Amino acid sequence: MNDMTPIATSPKDWETDQEVRWCPGCGDYAILKAIQRTMPQIGGTPANTVFVSGIGCSSRFPYYMETYGFHTIHGRAPAFVTGIKLANPDLDVWLVTGDGDGLSIGGNHMMHILRRNLDTQILLFNNEIYGLTKGQYSPTSREGTRSPSTPFGSVDHPAKPCAFALGSGARFVARGYDVSKNLPDVLKAAHSHKGAAFIEIFQNCIVYNADVFAEFTDKNNANSHQLWLEQGEPMLFEKGSRGISLDHDTLQLKVVDVEGGDWQNAGVIVHDVRNRAVAHMLVEMPFGPFPMALGVLYDDPHPTFESAVVAQNRELSEGRTPDLQALVSKGQTWMVEKEPREN
């Protein structure tokens, strides 16, 4: 049934006939296009691909992908994905969620899918706002966010999606943003990672939280405020004139100036996607004094949940014939030979 033979597809093959209903100018359009461009590049097969979502603007996503799709209930997409993947590990399952869906109502499930390391791509569209319910602040909204439910500014501290993911045991953590030309590369890296791949995608909500990421997504700010991480490459930004180094006294990251391209001399760190300690620092790096770390922050594969379940099921079934009659007759039995009693 699962024909795994890769077939050549074009982005068009991944579009449905459904009218896309996000607000004009919504960042979701760009993400949809990026994914539809990525699928042919990774050799995806529509019939073998499943998009699963919870509830929210982002969760409308499956309706627009010409694949199998399941628009489930608020926050629970990780649990559905777990059942789907355990039932059929051959499927290529993508989970689409948002900051409210994935980190508020569904935070518990997000933690557990990550710690179990189920093989799936988790796309968390972070717009720092509840869009579908008309603009309430979300668990990732910055302190002081004014919204219908916080007219005088929010007072609680925001969650950091990538720090949450790493803390939950994620083995792949990446960041991108809606209109970034690099987004397909991040998606490809996530797909090639076997296990739960967590990608925070900054997404501009043009209606309720417009330009909240402009400080680093705006063309004029990109160079100075984006740190694109590449495996084996020094952590440089601002056209190589600045870099990230480790302060050996405080064991904290710091920004250093790089003179004449001599990053070694400036002590700039070379990115190693398997370095979990540095990954913890990168996800905690405060934006402002530091640039926004983008790309693959951490990638260190580990055995997956569904493969362990399948292996144990197989091991315990091998050499055993499933005999239902023997099963119901199990335990201590006795024979009654007399006639049926009279009532």
Added chain:
Amino acid sequence: MATASHEVTPQEAAAHPPAEAVVVRFAGDSGDGMQLTGGQFTLSTALAGNDLATFPDFPAEIRAPQGTLFGVSAFQINFGSTAIETAGDAPDVLVAMNPAALKTNVSALKPGGLIIADSGEFGDRNLAKAKYEANPLDDGSLAKWQLMKLDISALTLEAVKPFGLGNKEALRCKNMWTLGLALWMFDRDRQPIVDWLKAKFAKLPDIAEANIAALNAGHAYGETAELAGPMQKVSIAAAPTEPGLYRTVTGAESISLGLVAGAQLAGLKLFFGGYPITPASAILHHLARLKEFGVTTFQAEDEIAAICASIGASYAGQLGITSSSGPGIALKTEAMGLAIMTELPLVIVNSQRGGPSTGLPTKTEQSDLYQAVYGRNGDAPLPVIAARSPADAFDCAIEAVRIATTYMTPVMLLTDGYIANAAEPWKVPDMAGYAPFPVRFMTDAPGEGETFMPYARDEKLARPWAIPGTPGLMHRIGGIEKAQGTGNIDYAPENHARMTEIRRDKVLGVDVPDQDIEVGEAGGRLAIVGWGSTYGPILQAVRRARARGIDVSHIHIRHIWPLPKNLGELLRSYDRIIVPEMNTGQLKTLLRDQYLVDCRPLNKVSGQPFMIAEIEDAIANGVGDGDVPPSATQLPEPKAMNP
């Protein structure tokens, strides 16, 4: 050593039941292994060919403080040569391992019944914990009963002395000593218990031998002349049952087996998503060991994840099953709505327990019928089936799977704490006698210019089951209202009205067998209508009443929703209808609503099963006293019997 405190009077002897049915209750501290004692006694009783029923009653706390009233754990067994359908009313024999066990259980004992008390545990400290001012074994307060005082602790320590165990470990053998005595009293074979102990403690041969020594010592104690007092040996003739191969089974076991059988009959792999909750966890435990039957069990992070993962598995082509008890079922409710909306097969097992909220986690009740039939947002119907006994739960589980896969719908299977934990003899089913109902996934890709219709319908109104991985059938489903046929999002008023009707009609159209009559006949003065685990006491009460010439019939409903098509007509054929339920009248309301019949409730919400006598009283009131025509004033009023 052993002394009787009371000479049994002839009246008391007469109150004692004939020896054909004996009810024994083992009660002790929750750490005393009383459930184990009772369970093993059940096994040996079944092996002796007696019909039996058991009723475990254990505290909510895993290990409540030792010796306290709320730490008492009890196990009751009723066995005899006539058909037994209940765990029995008042016990004939009470084994009390400490003062608290005596205090909480003695009032249930029949007048003239026998108390076996471990006098070694009746020290000042334990008496105070049980809030006794004086030692009841000495102050004559137990004069109504026969009393056997035995220093079981000392006798056990003596018996296991050769094995060099520590005091604490040695005292753990007390339950086996007591079991040995009980086996002697009722002429039961020790060998199965010996075999079981050897297997259980295979890696700890000293412990095994010590327990066996305690078991033998208790048995030998019964045999010795010192015990010639009140503890006469009781021998019960084996119950004639339908010929065949038998085993004991608990409801949790039979449900697990039935679900596996159902999945095999449907030709599907089984996915079980569960989360630990009393008293439903046993189903997860049983299924987790059956991997060779294509079973995957998933202990989820919470109740919601458990059902959502199961729905995900159904979506991907396995048989998704989830299980819980009331509070967990409440959490799963939103996901049930999604399964109804997306029309995916799913079985939800609800092992009901008592009360709202956490309620009475370890006690039994039937108070989730409204929740099962009505308890979801929107018009969200699903079929509901109720098991009546541990053995019946096997067939009910298969039936639930059949309906779920045939009609593409979630199905709720109601059981309760009593059925889940109780053991009864079960005639081993012949699996060749069950007709398979193989599932056929949709694989036909649409032709040129056609599109796949995931919400097309067959004659049963079921939609096709097209699973991910199938070429050409890509489609999207979700919780938003669907357009008939295409399954695309459709908010149009007329479409929603039509889809609501279809979801209703699909469930109402489920092929439910006609309602039969357990005992009695259609038409007459009185029908007792029950559902679920009230089966045993109702059946016994109706049989007894009919033996006395009372015109009363017993109807027991398995299909709670949709109800059998002939039920309304059948109910209208009786002058009076009484509905006994362990709730405040939920089936009663459903029947009144569906058929406008004047059902009268008989309710019990004490966390304990009905006693036969309670239903017999209701029958007597319901029909008047034999020849006297019934009058409304004699009917039971809608009130709780045990408020």
